[in-house]
Amino acid sequence: MGFEGIGASVRRKEDHRFLSGRGSYTDDINRPGQLYAVIRRADRPHAKILGIDTAAASAAPGVSAVYTGAELEADGVGGVPCGWQVHSKDGSPMAEPPHPVLAIGKVRHVGDPVAVVIAATRQQAKNAAELLVIDYEDLPAIAAVRDAVAAGAPLVHDDVPGNVCFDWHIGDKAIVDAAFAQAAHVVELDLTNNRLVPNAMEPRAAIGDFDRSSGEFTLYTTSQNPHVIRLLMGAFVLHIPEHKLRVVAPDVGGGFGSKIYHYAEEAIVTWAAGKLHRPVKWTCDRSEAFMSDAHGRDHSSKAAMALDAQGKFLALRVSTLANMGAYLSTFAPAIPTYLSATLLAGVYTTPAIYAEVKAVFTHTVPVDAYRGAGRPESAYLLERLVDVIAHDTGLDRVAIRRLNFIPRDAFPYQTPVALNYDSGDYQATLKSALAAADWDGFPARRQAAAARGKLRGIGISTYVEACGIAPSKLVGQLGARAGLYEVANIRVHPTGSVTVLTGTHSHGQGHETTFAQLVSDQLGIPIDQVDVVHGDTAKIPFGMGTYGSRSLAVGGSAMVKAMDKVIAKGKKIAAHLMEASVEDIEFKDGRFSVAGTDKSKALAEISLAAYVPHNYPIEELEPGLDETAFYDPKNFTFPGGCHICEVEIDRDTGTVTVANMVAVDDVGRVINPMIVEGQVQGGLAQGIGQALMENAVYDSEAQLVTGSFMDYQMPRAHDFPPMITSTENTLCTHNPLGSKGVGETGAIGCPPAVINAVVDALRDYGVRHLDMPATPQKIWSIIQANQPRMAAE
Amino acid sequence: MPQVSLTVNGRSHTAEIEGRTLLVELLRENMGLTGTHVGCDTSQCGACVVHVDGESVKSCTMLAIQANGAAVTTIEGIAESDGTLHPMQAMFREHHALQCGFCTPGMVMSAIDLVQMHPEGLTEDQIRHGLEGNLCRCTGYHNIVKAIAAAWPIMHGKELPLAAE
Numbered sequence: 001m002g003f004e005g006i007g008a009s010v011r012r013k014e015d016h017r018f019l020s021g022r023g024s025y026t027d028d029i030n031r032p033g034q035l036y037a038v039i040r041r042a043d044r045p046h047a048k049i050l051g052i053d054t055a056a057a058s059a060a061p062g063v064s065a066v067y068t069g070a071e072l073e074a075d076g077v078g079g080v081p082c083g084w085q086v087h088s089k090d091g092s093p094m095a096e097p098p099h100p101v102l103a104i105g106k107v108r109h110v111g112d113p114v115a116v117v118i119a120a121t122r123q124q125a126k127n128a129a130e131l132l133v134i135d136y137e138d139l140p141a142i143a144a145v146r147d148a149v150a151a152g153a154p155l156v157h158d159d160v161p162g163n164v165c166f167d168w169h170i171g172d173k174a175i176v177d178a179a180f181a182q183a184a185h186v187v188e189l190d191l192t193n194n195r196l197v198p199n200a201m202e203p204r205a206a207i208g209d210f211d212r213s214s215g216e217f218t219l220y221t222t223s224q225n226p227h228v229i230r231l232l233m234g235a236f237v238l239h240i241p242e243h244k245l246r247v248v249a250p251d252v253g254g255g256f257g258s259k260i261y262h263y264a265e266e267a268i269v270t271w272a273a274g275k276l277h278r279p280v281k282w283t284c285d286r287s288e289a290f291m292s293d294a295h296g297r298d299h300s301s302k303a304a305m306a307l308d309a310q311g312k313f314l315a316l317r318v319s320t321l322a323n324m325g326a327y328l329s330t331f332a333p334a335i336p337t338y339l340s341a342t343l344l345a346g347v348y349t350t351p352a353i354y355a356e357v358k359a360v361f362t363h364t365v366p367v368d369a370y371r372g373a374g375r376p377e378s379a380y381l382l383e384r385l386v387d388v389i390a391h392d393t394g395l396d397r398v399a400i401r402r403l404n405f406i407p408r409d410a411f412p413y414q415t416p417v418a419l420n421y422d423s424g425d426y427q428a429t430l431k432s433a434l435a436a437a438d439w440d441g442f443p444a445r446r447q448a449a450a451a452r453g454k455l456r457g458i459g460i461s462t463y464v465e466a467c468g469i470a471p472s473k474l475v476g477q478l479g480a481r482a483g484l485y486e487v488a489n490i491r492v493h494p495t496g497s498v499t500v501l502t503g504t505h506s507h508g509q510g511h512e513t514t515f516a517q518l519v520s521d522q523l524g525i526p527i528d529q530v531d532v533v534h535g536d537t538a539k540i541p542f543g544m545g546t547y548g549s550r551s552l553a554v555g556g557s558a559m560v561k562a563m564d565k566v567i568a569k570g571k572k573i574a575a576h577l578m579e580a581s582v583e584d585i586e587f588k589d590g591r592f593s594v595a596g597t598d599k600s601k602a603l604a605e606i607s608l609a610a611y612v613p614h615n616y617p618i619e620e621l622e623p624g625l626d627e628t629a630f631y632d633p634k635n636f637t638f639p640g641g642c643h644i645c646e647v648e649i650d651r652d653t654g655t656v657t658v659a660n661m662v663a664v665d666d667v668g669r670v671i672n673p674m675i676v677e678g679q680v681q682g683g684l685a686q687g688i689g690q691a692l693m694e695n696a697v698y699d700s701e702a703q704l705v706t707g708s709f710m711d712y713q714m715p716r717a718h719d720f721p722p723m724i725t726s727t728e729n730t731l732c733t734h735n736p737l738g739s740k741g742v743g744e745t746g747a748i749g750c751p752p753a754v755i756n757a758v759v760d761a762l763r764d765y766g767v768r769h770l771d772m773p774a775t776p777q778k779i780w781s782i783i784q785a786n787q788p789r790m791a792a793e
Numbered sequence: 794m795p796q797v798s799l800t801v802n803g804r805s806h807t808a809e810i811e812g813r814t815l816l817v818e819l820l821r822e823n824m825g826l827t828g829t830h831v832g833c834d835t836s837q838c839g840a841c842v843v844h845v846d847g848e849s850v851k852s853c854t855m856l857a858i859q860a861n862g863a864a865v866t867t868i869e870g871i872a873e874s875d876g877t878l879h880p881m882q883a884m885f886r887e888h889h890a891l892q893c894g895f896c897t898p899g900m901v902m903s904a905i906d907l908v909q910m911h912p913e914g915l916t917e918d919q920i921r922h923g924l925e926g927n928l929c930r931c932t933g934y935h936n937i938v939k940a941i942a943a944a945w946p947i948m949h950g951k952e953l954p955l956a957a958e
Binding site for chain 1: 811813821826827828829830831832833834835837838840867868869872878882885886887889891892893894895896897898901917918920921922924925927928929930931932933934935936937938
């Protein structure tokens, strides 16, 4: 057995079942007597529902039931709740319009669910859904945030004037205004962060089941956080007490944020199972996913930086319009505010920052967290702005970053926008990345590309982000309607094997390996003696799930705490068995030993004594070796780093080829380097996808144009070069592992590096900025419209 | 209802099905072989790739009755009977070429066909283009490409020739 502890690239425990076709995803599960639900959705963005004729559908072969919003409303089914309340500048709470499970009175976006048909087979349900006759009166609709806030814009919700959900701000406006008044330079930039569709490869699915003997509901669902779904759906939508509701999130095929939220379909199948006393299964089509999975990003911002004569940043001012879509998704209000504007200091010492965020309703699919969740938006804004500052002032892109970096010895560092960074070394990640990318050798590569008729550019981004959102008390003050701790139960079995129950959820991150590795390392037992269990509220204690790169930093910390309890109890048992004082017992490599003697006992001997307590300190100690810990983080963690992208552009077609992609990240302590590298690579792919390809497009009438993989460009294997990734780590100072998180770094740091490279490649064409995605059409048009400036200029 | 008879992973199977039943539906719903996945509805993602008479096919784009008389191999059928993984499966694990596992069955089946079709060798560029029909959202493809290059010599019993380019 090789080294399998912290720091080893252990091959994954979960792989065997996934590679053999034995994974158990929600759609792979079938319950006896199961019926199939198909949802009829709005094919238009905004309309009054004048009537729904269900007669033909109800009479169609195999149909058990047809339900509309009216039936659910009559049965007391509540609306889909929002989990985060943001307040406006004036102290008023955000507008929180109702979000019915099935539309009532109006539809507000293409894809809004209107009715559900439940039948014996999926095909019968599909056929019957086609027979529903929905009488609509079309209303004007808007999709873009700037259109939504224009005077006289159609209202998404009649009681939300101007379509403004909230008008929030952070920072000291007066100090920022004063700094701008005295600045040597002011550099302004308007930019949009393009709207994305998360597109986890597994489409969402849900099965509702009802046990008539126990009165217990079970929901199988493609979720990143089954307990959050149980809480939201049980308490707010279906009014099922939690002890009568089990939520199982089995193998889940990717999430990237889109499977955090409580979705209407989960409530529909659970409610219908209770009505019909039959299991009810719904599986999303991909085209249906495009119009029902929460989208990501879609921010439109104006940014301005005030600088002194040397290029030191004096103050930053940002004003953002954030698209919420037609309804508030679970964490939507937090994304542009507490997860984005609070990161606007970035890696820089900018002493004064003021940011305003207007969240706006539109006739589009709800928008919520997608890999990075707010931090990609702030990183993109800042890192584009820094390059534009270099462009406008003539300062060097790398030098201006170095000049403004928060120095290594300045941590903990309090930013002007609430966050307190605990650790980091931005010069170190920059230095490594410049070396890995051969930054100094770029001019020669550019020249060589020019000789081949290509335009070559290089771009850099230096970023910081915030993970492991915390502590619960703080996020509560900021409007979260949940705690953000994590739980772990370490169950040492009588013969010494261990089951780890975690409240986090793995949907590709490899938790079954990383956590087993952590426990194996700390308890000194082979990794094959450790199993990690997650995703079932009937098995695990109440945990918060996986998002925001929190699982290791928060969930792993809970495990360390629980293992500390196991070891502390084990020491007492060992002291009793070896007739020594507890203070003299040491635990190392899986053995409890008496200091200074050769007496020792293995963990398995201690656990056996704990469960068969014949010779046991029963007066002072309960039997068993099974410990649970809840860990509430003291602060966010702050991964950061430097990404460098090199691109080549074909002048004739405008096609961008990524020639090189380098990422050097600071993710804190690494448990499994192989998994960390995989997370970075995947994040970079989504970052490059956002920068060059992906874009959720609505037309001027709010119809979704990119509604399938035929229209929405997903990155494919030949879109990427090999990626060069490494870490340059400083430890998190406030959690027991020192780990920061790695799930989102790639998607956060990468897009500005790519666009900075594209703009650099086009520098002879007078380009100062272009919005993502940098499609061939966009670039070809720029090339056509601008004569290249002479090299001598 | 029409009847379809085919061999799946070496076992013969006969079923009465609706004419419009897709091969993937037959495999998943009728035979319980849920290793083959459905990730889209436009034949773009490749999560449903199986081998029909030795060639990779998107099973969401073929009617089950079109497979009448054919030999179908799914992800469940490529390991040895003692559970030893196929070299492609083994290399996917060795090189961390999967994360959530959802695209993996189709990716592995496509990759096996790709390697089998190129006994003369495979460049990285050929591998990347050979995966045109398979989407992965987790890995960025980097490790999938490595895994396929690593499986080639095992499957062909010789070293992978250096790229001629």
